[in-house]
Amino acid sequence: MALPARSYANALVIGVAGRLDQDNCDAFRADLMAHVERSAHDGGAVILDLSGLEYVSSAGLRCFMLASRQAKAQHGRIFVASLQPMVAEIFEISHFNMVFQVFPTVREALAAASIEAAAAFDKA
C-alpha cells in the first residue's frame, strides 16, 4: 500500500484513505513503519491525516499502535488528525483517543509538532 506523504519541517503528514482492516493491514503496516522509522525520531513527528479513511477495524488500529510504540522508542511523536465521524467514534469506542493525540485538522496537529512545521504548511 503506497501512502502519500508530504514533509513540513520536522513533521511528515501521511494520508490514509479507504478501509483499513485485516485484508490490507499487513501492507499498510509495512509502509507506515518505514515512514515512522525515517521521520518520527529525535523530536520529529508523523501525522496521520485520516480525512480519507472510511473505516478502521481492530487489525488496523493495531497498526497505529505499533507505529506509536516505534515512534516513542525513537523519541519521536505520532498524531492523528481530521478523522471522519465514524472513525472518530471508533477511536472513542476502542479508547484509542486515550492513547493518541487526536486533532480536528492537520494544521492543528502540525502546530503541535512545531512552529516551523505549521509555518511550512501555511506557506505551501
Place this chain on the structure above:
Amino acid sequence: MSMRIRFWGTRGSIPVALTSYDIRDKLARALVEASGRTFASYEEAHAFASTELDFSITHTFGGHTPCVELDLGGDEYFVCDMGSGARPFGVHVLAKQARRPATVNVFMSHVHWDHIMGFPFFGPAYVPGTRIRIHSCHDVCEQAYRLQQAAPCFPVDFAQLAASIEFVKLEPDVPRDVSGLVVTPHLQLHSGDSYGFRFEKDGKRVVYSTDSEHKLENRAEAESFAAFFRDADVVIFDAMYALADAISVKADWGHSSNIVGVELCQMANARHLVLFHHEPANDDATLEGLLKEARRFEELTRSGEPLKVSAAWDGLEIEP
C-alpha cells in the same frame, strides 16, 4: 427441552465485592436521577428503578470468578469452570437435589486459580453418592485440583471429599458426547494454554471462550475462531479489556476485548455475544460503558443480521 445458561461467576482473575462506599454512591446517583420525584409506594419506586435507571445504578455485575451453568432441564448438571461462583452454584445444586446425590459434569477452560478456587467450597463435593466428572484437555488438571486443597493451603484434603470424582481427558477439536451434550474443545492463546468449548444440543449452539487472547494480525487465527463460533446462538467471550489496553499495555496477558468479540461474532454469524471475564479493577459504571461501546461498535459495523450484545453478570440467566 430448552437450554438455559446461568451465570454464577463472571469476573476475571480474582473475586471482588461491592464496598459500603459503592452502595452509598449508587444510592446517591439514584436520588439525583429521581430529581425530586416522590413515590407513593414501594412498587412505584421499584418501577422507576427498574425502567428508568441505568443497570450500573440498580445492579452490580458481581464479583465471583468464572462459573457458568448450562441447564439442559435433565437430571445431570453441566458447568464451565469452578471459579468462586461454584460456591453459590453448589448451594443451588444441593437445594434442587433435596438430599438426592447429583451428577455434575464440569468443563475446565484451564486450571488457573480463578477457575478452580470455588471447588473446595462446592457443597456437593462433600455429599456421598455425588458423581463429579471433570473434563479437561490439560494433563495437569487433577494435579491442580489436588494441589489447591493440600496442606497447608486448605483444611480438607482432596482425598477426603465424599463425592466420586473422575477426571476425563478431552482432545482439542474432537467432539465428545457427554450425557447427550456434544462438546468440542478448541485451543486458545493463554499462558499455559486454555480451551474454549462449543456445546451443541437439539440444534442449539453455545460457545464458552474465556481467557483467550486474539492476535489481530493473524488472519488464520481469526478464521479459525470464526469457524469455532460459526452460527452460535450464544458466544460467551473474554472481553476483559478495552481494545487499546488489550493491544498495548496488556498485550500478551492472555485476554481480549469487547471490540474483538464483536468482530469475531460478526465473522462467525453468531446471534448473541455475551461479554465475560470482567476486569476486577473495573467498577459497574465502567463495565456498563464497555457494553454500550460494544453495542455501538456493532451498530457501526453491521452488514447483516444484528448481533445482540450483552454483558454477563452474576445471576444472569439467558436462553439460547
